[in-house]
Amino acid sequence: MAVAVTPTADRAVRPMTREERKVIVASSLGTVFEWYDFYLYGSLAVIIGAQFFSAFDPTTRNVFALLAFAAGFLVRPFGALVFGRIGDLVGRKYTFLITILIMGLSTFFVGLLPSYNQIGWIAPVILIILRMAQGLALGGEYGGAAVYVAEHAPHGRRGFYTSWIQTTATVGLLLSLLVILTLRVWMGEAGFTRGEGYPIAGWRIPFLLSFILLGISVWIRLQMNESPAFRKMKEEGTQSKAPLSEAFGQWKNAKMVIFALLGLVAGQAVVWYTGQFYALFFMQSILKVDLFTSNVLIAWSLILGTGGFILFGSLSDRIGRKPVILGGCLIAAITYFPLFIALTEVANPTLSRALASVKVQVLADPASCGSVFDPVGIRTFDKPCDVVRVALARSAVKYEQVNAPAGSPVRVTFNGKDAPIAATIPANMTAFTAAAAEAGYPRAGDPDIVKVDGFFSALGNVQALKVIGILLILVLYVTAVYGPIAAALVEFFPTRIRYTAMSLPYHIGNGWFGGFLPPTSFAMVAATGDIFFGLWYPIVIALGTFVIGLLFVPETKDRDIFAATETATRR
Numbered sequence: 001m002a003v004a005v006t007p008t009a010d011r012a013v014r015p016m017t018r019e020e021r022k023v024i025v026a027s028s029l030g031t032v033f034e035w036y037d038f039y040l041y042g043s044l045a046v047i048i049g050a051q052f053f054s055a056f057d058p059t060t061r062n063v064f065a066l067l068a069f070a071a072g073f074l075v076r077p078f079g080a081l082v083f084g085r086i087g088d089l090v091g092r093k094y095t096f097l098i099t100i101l102i103m104g105l106s107t108f109f110v111g112l113l114p115s116y117n118q119i120g121w122i123a124p125v126i127l128i129i130l131r132m133a134q135g136l137a138l139g140g141e142y143g144g145a146a147v148y149v150a151e152h153a154p155h156g157r158r159g160f161y162t163s164w165i166q167t168t169a170t171v172g173l174l175l176s177l178l179v180i181l182t183l184r185v186w187m188g189e190a191g192f193t194r195g196e197g198y199p200i201a202g203w204r205i206p207f208l209l210s211f212i213l214l215g216i217s218v219w220i221r222l223q224m225n226e227s228p229a230f231r232k233m234k235e236e237g238t239q240s241k242a243p244l245s246e247a248f249g250q251w252k253n254a255k256m257v258i259f260a261l262l263g264l265v266a267g268q269a270v271v272w273y274t275g276q277f278y279a280l281f282f283m284q285s286i287l288k289v290d291l292f293t294s295n296v297l298i299a300w301s302l303i304l305g306t307g308g309f310i311l312f313g314s315l316s317d318r319i320g321r322k323p324v325i326l327g328g329c330l331i332a333a334i335t336y337f338p339l340f341i342a343l344t345e346v347a348n349p350t351l352s353r354a355l356a357s358v359k360v361q362v363l364a365d366p367a368s369c370g371s372v373f374d375p376v377g378i379r380t381f382d383k384p385c386d387v388v389r390v391a392l393a394r395s396a397v398k399y400e401q402v403n404a405p406a407g408s409p410v411r412v413t414f415n416g417k418d419a420p421i422a423a424t425i426p427a428n429m430t431a432f433t434a435a436a437a438e439a440g441y442p443r444a445g446d447p448d449i450v451k452v453d454g455f456f457s458a459l460g461n462v463q464a465l466k467v468i469g470i471l472l473i474l475v476l477y478v479t480a481v482y483g484p485i486a487a488a489l490v491e492f493f494p495t496r497i498r499y500t501a502m503s504l505p506y507h508i509g510n511g512w513f514g515g516f517l518p519p520t521s522f523a524m525v526a527a528t529g530d531i532f533f534g535l536w537y538p539i540v541i542a543l544g545t546f547v548i549g550l551l552f553v554p555e556t557k558d559r560d561i562f563a564a565t566e567t568a569t570r571r
Contacts, residue, residue, distance in 0.1 A: 023152045024164045026224050027145040030100050030217040031165060035172025037107035037134060037210050041072070043176050043295075047193055047203045051115045052124045068128050072135035073515030079139020080503035081244065087144050087499030088243040091234075092151070095499070096144035097221050103137035104214030106130045111207030135511070143503030146486035150561065151228060151495075156317060159557065162486035163313020167306055170478070173276060174302045177295050179206045181455065184292070232562060233495050243500040253497065257505050260492050263553040264321075265509030267329035267545025268481040270538035273514040274336065275474035276302070278538070281518045282340065286396045286531050287348045288442065293452050293464075300458055301471035308479025316484035320555045325488065328480030329542040329549075336535045339470055344531075346466045347450045350442035351396070355531070358439045360399040362389055362529075364410040369401070373527045381425065384410040388421060391428035393526035397436050400529060414439040491556035498561075513541060 041048065048068075079099075087095040110130050116123045145165050153161035183202040184192050192202035248254050276298070283294040316324045345352040362385065369385035372393075381387050388410060392399045404411070412419045412432065419435040422428045437443045450463045458464040489502040521534025 020152060020154075020161070023224065024149055024161060026220045027096075027149050028164050028168050030096070030221055031141060031145045031168035032172045032175065033100070033104070033210070033213040033217050035138075035169045036175045036213065037103050037172075037207075039173045039176045040107065040180075040206050040210075041068075041110070041131060041134075043180055044203050044206075048127070050193075051203075052113075052127050054116045055121075068124070068131050070516065070519075071128055072131045072138070073511040075132045075135040076139040076507040076511035076515075077504055079136035080143060080507040081139075081500070082136065083140020084143055084500035084503040085243050087140070087147070088497055092144050092148045092499065093221070093224055096141055096148070097218065099137040099141040099144065100214065100217050100221065102133055103141065104210050104217065106133040106137065107207050107210040108214070111204040111210070139503065139507050139511075142506060143499050147490055147499050147502070148224075150487060150490040155560070156557075158487040158490065158561070159316035159321065159484050160310065160314040162490065163309045163483045165486050166309045166313060166479075166482050169272075169482075170276065170302050170306055170309070170475075174299055174306075176206065177299050179209070181292065181295055181299070228562075243497045246497050248501075248504075253493065253501060256492055257501055259548070259552045260489060260502070261505035261509055263545060263549035263551075264325055264485065264488055265505050265545075266513045267542040267549070268325060268485050269509040269514030270517055270541045271329060271332045271481045272478045272510070273517040274332070274535075274538040275471075275478040278518050278521055278534075279343075279471055279474050281522070282343070283347060285522065286525070287344060287351060287449070288396060288444075288446075289347055289450055293450060296452055296455055296458050297450070297464060297467050297471060299455070300468045301475045304468070305472050305475030305479060308476050309483040312480045312483035313487065316487065317557060320557050321484045321488035321491070322549060322553060322555050324484050325481050326546050326549045328477055329546045332477040332481070333539045333542040333546070335473075336539055337532060339473060340532055340535060343467065343470045346463060346470065348442060348446070348448065350440075350446050350448045354436070354439070354441040355398050358398075358436070358441060359413075359415055360392065360397055360436070360439075360529075361402050361413050362392070362399050362410065363402045363404045363408070363413065365406050365408050366403050367406065368410065371527065373523050384421065384423075387423070387425055388412050388428055388432075389529065390526055391425045391432055392529065393522075394425070395429050395432050395436065396531060397432055397441065398529055398531055488556055491559045491561055495562065 052068075083095050083099055086098070107130075110127065113126055113130070114123055142165075145168075146162055149165050150158050150162050180203075183205055187198060187202040190196040191198045195201035246253065248257065280294055280298050283289040283297070284291060289297075312324050312328075341352075344355070364385040368383055369389075370383055372379075372381065372386050372389050374390075381390055389399070389401070392412070399412075410421065412421060412435075414435045417435075417439075420431050422431060433441075442449060450461075450467050452458040452461055452464050458468065485506075489506060490498060493501040517537060521537045524534045524537060525531055527533075
């Protein structure tokens, strides 16, 4: 029979027991594989777009590929509801056995799925279904792993124990990047993308490998026991019969879900996605750092920074969850602009100089210009004013819009010199890139742009090391806000509804606030002509979380999480 842990028990720091290490390894390893599966698609979105949306032009197919990627984020909160309810009714162990089976099989089938050229429109339909299955599974996986580890952790060390779970998203991303980079180097780009010289295209191999990872994860999790808190609650007969209605239909619990979302998770999510995903997108799409180099530099920052999850999780056991998470949100919001400006100066110094010296203007009748805000990338622009602004943004050219007399035709000038204007966005991008290069912007292959030829060669390149240092700071912000979040969310809610109640705010925050950050931030860049303007998205949300969390979120590190019916509002 499980022994209840009181708020004063196990306060002294002691070594982990063998059983506790087994719980952490089993939960973390399975969750690493889940994140590995989830991130593979994002890392290979361009290739997948060419395979499954080949009926469309390159720009449209990339949009559809990204929308299919976004579908996984969109359904994560629904997965949280479905599997959270099962976890509170049936148990933690069996629920995340189901989630890992769904995730692993969905990923494996992506590797087997025939392309559009082979089976037509059925291919993208099945791809989107598999992507949504991945999102549903991930919606149930994280909450189960976090709750399971927290309910095994000794009181006073939950931040430290659950921080190992927090490393899994970063390690999963890192694992997917390393597998992809290794295959690209080994097979060459032609072998990786099209299978030339090999019996199978290399991009499919990371998906197929997930079947091996799935087998290992299932075997490990079958050895695990149910969490002591759930067993205790079941023995006492205090389980919730309707966890969804209790978690979200009773105001005392529902308001804590709202406070958890807006006062903790939303800020944590945007800091996390800015530090890992937007930084990668910014380097590739705006700073024009090549794919291999940007992935290598991000990978090194993740390797060097991952220990921060454990550090900040442990720190939260001593000083509290709120100071660590909210402090990380505040510091990140204050320093994002100088850090991304420094990243630009170091990674692409030619672009940095051009931003200061080259004056690009769009002169147009304001009545002829509409909004170019397009976070999901599906809008069609036909007004000349909008076409040129989108083309400039996609070319990473900073511009300002100047009002011209009514009826005036649109003009684009580089340092006062008119550039030719075409009817389409791709044609304008070609023209504007040439005009920008003539005015002082970097040309393709500019030797001043950071570049590495191998994974370890980055450590012998001064410019690359400086970029890694800046990226490392961004990753440390991620570890500060993300390291303690699992413990904080687990402690927010009573055992009887914990899985359900904590999973929803986590996946709304990270799936929606965080998951849609890169396209939304880039849409803000396109709408304003300022390559740094997209940073206002994470800054505003992080500051909002800091204020709401400071005012409404209670400190939870000393709570007894074994109380099945303890109200969430007790301090």
